Amino acid sequence: MAQYAAESENSSYVAPAIANPGPLGLCGFALTTFVLSAINAGWFSAGATTIVVGLALFYGGAAQFCAGMWEFKTGNTFGATAFTSYGAFWLSFAAILLPGTGVLDALVKAGAVESALGLYLLAWGIFTAIMFLGTLKSNMALIGVFGFLTLTFLSLAIGHLSGASALITLGGYLGIITAIVAWYTALAGLLSSGKSAFTLPVGPIA
Numbered sequence: 001m002a003q004y005a006a007e008s009e010n011s012s013y014v015a016p017a018i019a020n021p022g023p024l025g026l027c028g029f030a031l032t033t034f035v036l037s038a039i040n041a042g043w044f045s046a047g048a049t050t051i052v053v054g055l056a057l058f059y060g061g062a063a064q065f066c067a068g069m070w071e072f073k074t075g076n077t078f079g080a081t082a083f084t085s086y087g088a089f090w091l092s093f094a095a096i097l098l099p100g101t102g103v104l105d106a107l108v109k110a111g112a113v114e115s116a117l118g119l120y121l122l123a124w125g126i127f128t129a130i131m132f133l134g135t136l137k138s139n140m141a142l143i144g145v146f147g148f149l150t151l152t153f154l155s156l157a158i159g160h161l162s163g164a165s166a167l168i169t170l171g172g173y174l175g176i177i178t179a180i181v182a183w184y185t186a187l188a189g190l191l192s193s194g195k196s197a198f199t200l201p202v203g204p205i206a
Contacts, residue, residue: 018073020193025067025083026145026186030179032060032090033149037175040156040168053094060090078134085131089124096120118161125153140203141185148178 032055039048068084096103107113132146152174159167188200 018070020189021067021070021074021083022076022079023186023189023193025064025071025079025087026182026189028059028061028064028067029083029086029090030182030186032056033175033182034179037152037172037179039172041172041176042169043172050097053097056090056094056097061087061094062091063087064090078131078138082131085127114160114163118157118159121153121157121160125150125157128153137205139205141181141188142202143205144181145178145185148174148181152178 032052035055036049036052038044039046039052064083065087068080068082068087071079071083095101099105104113107116128146128150132143132150135142135146152171155167155174156171159165159169159171184200185202188202190196191199
């Protein structure tokens with residue numbers, strides 16, 4: 001009887017629900033992107049770029065990476081791939097800037113900073129374009145995030161590869177737009193996940 005009761009208890013066990021990790025991932029991505037993009041847009045001195053390291057390590061990086069792991073648990077393959085990848089992007093970007101890694105120093109000595117950054121950003125632009133294709137049957141808000149992010153990466157990549165500072169500035173403004181759209185999408189997710197007086201439209205695809 002005791003064995004039957006134990007088996008019955010085990011069979012009726014339901015795993016606790018996981019909260020939607022999407023808003024966390026989007027907020028970590030948006031805030032870090034906004035700060036770096038504001039510098040790229042020329043709103044602040046290029047010397048302020050170092051301030052991004054802390055955000056890239058802990059919010060855009062670690063927090064977003066965790067959101068990606070939690071998306072795996074919810075069964076959201078796209079969200080898991082996106083948040084884990086862009087969390088890793090910010091962690092790798094921080095590793096480039098951290099003096100202890102020697103990455104930036106080596107690039108400076110080789111005179112290859114601009115070309116290396118251009119290649120790095122181009123590769124992420126290609127990846128983002130692939131992810132953009134995955135959003136086409138989701139909603140307009142998510143399409144906007146990945147559409148503007150693709151343009152941001154490509155503009156920055158071409159700017160660094162060609163030495164065109166105007167394109168880097170343009171990439172900064174595109175990044176700011178990307179961050180704002182990502183924040184909007186995150187807020188829409190937060191409002192729909194809890195008890196809220198209102199919700200935000202995200203434009204469902206027919």
